[in-house]
Amino acid sequence: MSREPAGRDGPGPPPAAISARGLTRRFGALLAVDRLDLEVPRGAIFGLLGANGAGKSTVIKMLTTLLPPSGGEATVAGFDVRHQSREVRRRVGYVPQLVSADSALTGRENLILSARLYGIGRAAGAVRVAEALRFMSLLDVADVLVRKYSGGMIRRLEIAQALLHGPEVVFLDEPTVGLDPLAREAVWERLLDMRARGSTTVLLSTHDMEEARELCETVALLHRGRLAVQGAPAELVAGIGPEATLADVFVKYTGGAVEQGGGYREVARTRRTAHRLG
Amino acid sequence: MRSRGRDAPPTGWADALAAFSGQALAVADAELHKLFRDPTELFTRSVQPILWLLVFGQVFSRTRAIPTGGLDYLDFMAPGVLAQSILFTSIFFGIAIIWERDLGILQKTLVSPAYRGALVLGKGLSAGARALAQSSLVVVVALALGVRLRAEPLRWAGVLVAVLVGAAAFSTFSLVVACLVKTRERFMGIGQVLTMPLFFASNAIYPIELMPAWLRVVARLNPLTYLVDGLRALMIQGAGSAFGLGVDLAVQVGVLVALVALAARLYPTVAV
Numbered sequence: 001m002s003r004e005p006a007g008r009d010g011p012g013p014p015p016a017a018i019s020a021r022g023l024t025r026r027f028g029a030l031l032a033v034d035r036l037d038l039e040v041p042r043g044a045i046f047g048l049l050g051a052n053g054a055g056k057s058t059v060i061k062m063l064t065t066l067l068p069p070s071g072g073e074a075t076v077a078g079f080d081v082r083h084q085s086r087e088v089r090r091r092v093g094y095v096p097q098l099v100s101a102d103s104a105l106t107g108r109e110n111l112i113l114s115a116r117l118y119g120i121g122r123a124a125g126a127v128r129v130a131e132a133l134r135f136m137s138l139l140d141v142a143d144v145l146v147r148k149y150s151g152g153m154i155r156r157l158e159i160a161q162a163l164l165h166g167p168e169v170v171f172l173d174e175p176t177v178g179l180d181p182l183a184r185e186a187v188w189e190r191l192l193d194m195r196a197r198g199s200t201t202v203l204l205s206t207h208d209m210e211e212a213r214e215l216c217e218t219v220a221l222l223h224r225g226r227l228a229v230q231g232a233p234a235e236l237v238a239g240i241g242p243e244a245t246l247a248d249v250f251v252k253y254t255g256g257a258v259e260q261g262g263g264y265r266e267v268a269r270t271r272r273t274a275h276r277l278g
Numbered sequence: 279m280r281s282r283g284r285d286a287p288p289t290g291w292a293d294a295l296a297a298f299s300g301q302a303l304a305v306a307d308a309e310l311h312k313l314f315r316d317p318t319e320l321f322t323r324s325v326q327p328i329l330w331l332l333v334f335g336q337v338f339s340r341t342r343a344i345p346t347g348g349l350d351y352l353d354f355m356a357p358g359v360l361a362q363s364i365l366f367t368s369i370f371f372g373i374a375i376i377w378e379r380d381l382g383i384l385q386k387t388l389v390s391p392a393y394r395g396a397l398v399l400g401k402g403l404s405a406g407a408r409a410l411a412q413s414s415l416v417v418v419v420a421l422a423l424g425v426r427l428r429a430e431p432l433r434w435a436g437v438l439v440a441v442l443v444g445a446a447a448f449s450t451f452s453l454v455v456a457c458l459v460k461t462r463e464r465f466m467g468i469g470q471v472l473t474m475p476l477f478f479a480s481n482a483i484y485p486i487e488l489m490p491a492w493l494r495v496v497a498r499l500n501p502l503t504y505l506v507d508g509l510r511a512l513m514i515q516g517a518g519s520a521f522g523l524g525v526d527l528a529v530q531v532g533v534l535v536a537l538v539a540l541a542a543r544l545y546p547t548v549a550v
Contacts, residue, residue, distance in 0.1 A: 064389045066549050086391050094389040098382025104312040116304030117390040119297055145315075161386070273382075 005078030015078040017042045017169050017201035018063060022072030025058050025225075032058045034225040035072065040203060040218075042168075045195050047216035047233075048205040051254060055225040056205035057097060060171050063203070064094045077168040090118075093162030097173040097205075098273055100158055103147035107138050107157050110146060111164060118165040132160040136190060152183025159190060163200070172204040176211060178273050184211075191215055209246040219246075221253050228253035298399075301392040305400025310407055320408070324415040327363035331356060331419055334483075344484050349517055356420045357509035357517075358482030363416055364409045364441060365476060365502055368448035370469050371405045372456030375548060385549045395542035398453060402446035402538065409445030410438065417513075426515040436512045436523070443530045444505040450537040457544035481520075482506050504529040 005015060018040035025033040033055045040046045048056045061067035063076050065085040074081045077091040101110050111132055115125035133139045136156040146154060155175060162170050175191075176184040192215065194200055206212055212219050213233045220230040229236060229249070236249045313319070331352070338344065339351035346354035378384040387397060421427060428434075452469070459465050479493055480502040486494050497503050508526030511519035519526060 061385075061550075066385060066388055066546070089389055089391040092389065094386055096382040096385045098380075098385070100382035100386040102308070102312075102383055104315070105308060109308065109311055113304055113308045114390070116307075117301055117387065117392040119300070119391070158386075 006075050006080040006084060015075060016040055017044070018046070018074070018076050018203060020059075020063070020072065020074040023059070023062060023069055023074050024071035025055075025062060025067065026070045032225050033062070033069075036222075036225075036227055038074075038220060038227070038230075040169075040201060042201050043195075043198055044217050045191065045202040045204065045215050047212040047219035048203060048222060049207060049209075049212055049219050049250065050205070050222035051207060054222040054254075056222055057173055058225075059222070060094075060173050060203070060205060064092055064171050065089055090165075091168045093165070093167035093170040095155075095158045095162045095170075095172045095175055097177060099154060101146045101149075101154050101161070104145065106143050106145055107133065107149070107153075108142040110157060111161055114161040114164050120165060128164055132164055135193075136160040137186075150183065151179050152186050155179060155183070155187050156190060159187070163194070167200065169201045169203065172202060174205055174207075174273075176206070176208065188214055209250060213246050221250065223254045298393050298396045301396035302400040302403060305397055306403040306407065309401065309404030313404070313408055313411075317411075320411050320415070323367050324363070324412055326366065327359045327416045328419045330359045330362065331416070331423060335359070335423070338483075344488070346485065347517075349514065350426070352423060353426050353514050353517070354510070355483050356416075356425045357513050358480075358506050360413055360416050360420075360441075360513075361444065361480075361502055361506045361509055362477055362482055363412060364445045364505070365448055366473055367409060367412060368405050368445050369452050369473050369476075370466075371401070371449035372452030372454070373462060373465050373469075374401070375453055375456045375545075376460065376462050376465060379548050388546055388549050393542070394545045395538050398450060398541040398545055399446070399538050401453060402450045402534070403442070405449030406442035406445040409441050413437075413441050427513055428515050433512045437509060440505060440508045440512065440527070440530065443527070443534055444501075447501060447530055447534040447537060450534060450541050453541045454537060454544060457541060457548050460548060476500060476502050480506060486520075501529055501533045 016039050018038060020036055020038040023033060023036040023038070024031070036055075036059060038059075048059060050056050058067065062069050063074055063081060065081050065088050068082060076088045079087040079091065081088050101107075102113075105113070108129060111129040112125060115129060120128060130139075133142045136159065138153060138157060138160065141149065141153060146157065149157065159170075159172070159175070162172075172191075176187050179187065188211070191202060191204075194202065195215075204211075204215070217232060218230065219233055219236070221228045221236075231239075233246055237244050237246055240248050240252060335352045335355050338355070342351070344351060344354075375384060378387075388394075417427070455468055455472070456465055459468055479489075479496045480500050481497060482502065486497045486503065489497060504521060504526045507520050508523055508530075510517045511523060511526075521529075
């Protein structure tokens with residue numbers, strides 16, 4: 001497998017953090033993602049909006065190499081997700097919508113496992129784990145089993161795990177679903193802090209308009225697997241009218257699909273996550 | 279938190295092997311942390327093999343109905359019961375991967391650059407270590423019942439390897455099944471269907487020579503037969519290996535390597 005970034009011929013500006021052309025995914029007869037074009041610049045917090053079932057998680061799974069695309073192409077950190085998947089995985093962090101921290105381990109043990117899977121040496125790993133625990137305000141509970149953590153603490157731990165190896169791009173699939181407002185704001189603070197530090201690109205999926213407005217420079221709205229509209233939240237709102245909100249943008253481009261979207265599996269998954277974090 | 283100097287990716291075979299081993303041990307280590315924190319499972323899972331020895335073994339040793347090549351029946355069956363306890367525990371191990379998929383742990387692990395084979399082998403090794411702890415309880419009961427165990431330390435080192443590799447092989451087989459069936463309900467049904475044929479079509483509680491010809495063929499294809507054969511020769515005074523200890527070990531290792539390779543290919547499909 002090549003370690004040379006795809007689509008980068010000679011000197012010039014570095015490739016976009018994420019680039020997708022005609023990205024498509026079918027599940028049998030269902031077209032979950034339909035010819036998606038996406039360009040996410042480096043260092044941005046980019047929001048993927050959409051109702052349940054719009055295709056957000058499927059896009060993230062393709063970009064993180066969990067799911068092979070049925071068509072089109074995509075690069076992450078300059079590497080092709082289909083043909084250079086290991087190179088992509090070295091350079092990304094991922095927080096799934098489901099609760100992915102192991103509740104039978106302590107926070108520190110979860111982080112140590114991540115460090116070892118990413119090939120971080122023992123000494124460097126100990127330093128990074130300590131730093132991650134401090135950054136996420138989890139030092140006091142580092143040696144407590146995760147099953148005793150609050151929902152907000154679990155999410156912060158998962159974000160710490162995703163950042164431990166210094167990824168170029170981090171994918172957060174509905175990172176605040178199921179969290180109470182205080183815990184949600186604590187997660188936001190960490191993400192904004194990360195943006196201030198500069199070099200990590202974040203792609204987060206959400207159907208929380210306030211979250212998108214607070215965090216994202218650019219949002220892409222997905223509807224039934226297709227890109228409905230893309231732009232800065234303020235521009236999209238301004239395009240609707242003076243009194244409009246991001247929710248109005250959502251309704252305009254999805255036809256109010258917020259009440260329709262998502263099959264049984266998706267709804268069950270969201271509720272399960274909310275239950276475990278709550 | 280972001281590091282400036284990225285850890286160098288493995289470049290040669292030696293680096294790749296070191297990375298592979300490190301990742302497999304990391305997975306096994308995390309699993310063992312969980313086991314030592316709550317070892318209840320070890321004791322509950324030991325009940326069944328101990329009952330086999332206490333009840334079935336003691337009754338059948340009185341009937342003298344099964345030709346065992348000069349061994350006392352309890353001596354003959356003790357390694358078979360040990361192998362059975364390894365099989366019965368390992369064959370349901372794969373359900374853990376379905377749990378991890380449903381919890382989201384698996385997806386996160388699969389997005390790491392760790393080798394899929396290392397993730398699978400790490401799970402297998404943790405099942406092996408689990409089986410070692412469980413086996414030691416069975417051995418203590420066998421000793422208490424007067425089973426004539428060997429005393430040579432080298433032979434017991436062999437038992438340790440056989441249990442570790444055997445449990446890793448059967449638990450990886452279980453992972454393969456889990457990767458194929460994908461749901462808990464289907465997995466439980468299939469697990470039940472698999473254990474009995476594997477156990478009864480082996481030399482665990484009677485010699486292969488007693489079987490009809492077709493079943494003898496099945497038994498010779500069954501990896502459990504080679505595990506029992508090796509354990510019997512290593513553990514029991516006066517017992518020998520029918521196939522040779524080298525063959526017994528080679529079969530176990532070969533099966534493990536083949537299953538790890540297969541499971542590594544199937545592993546990512548569970549997450550979808």
